[in-house]
């Protein structure tokens with residue numbers, strides 16, 4: 001199973017494994033990763049699964065669709081060019097090692 005690394009705002013790293021076909025948000029929630037609230041459960045309507053994708057992985061992910069892009073305008077923490085919603089990133093085999101930063105707040 002692909003490994004996903006979450007970096008907390010304090011620099012602590014948490015590495016989890018995730019099933020292909022699940023989302024980065026689900027990988028966080030199922031492994032009790034702090035800072036991913038996911039209030040809407042993954043239906044792209046809350047923006048509390050906001051993450052920053054490390055630069056090396058940005059180009060390897062499909063671009064956000066219109067709905068995700070719109071929701072990213074409402075994140076609590078600053079939106080950056082690497083901002084994504086974890087619930088909208090579906091994990092694939094070639095994402096092994098995907099590294100994302102957790103913002104300092106979701107609300």
Ligand code: FES
Pocket residue numbers: 025037038039040041042043044045046047048049071085086087088
């Ligand atoms: Fe609500 Fe991702 S969990 S937008």
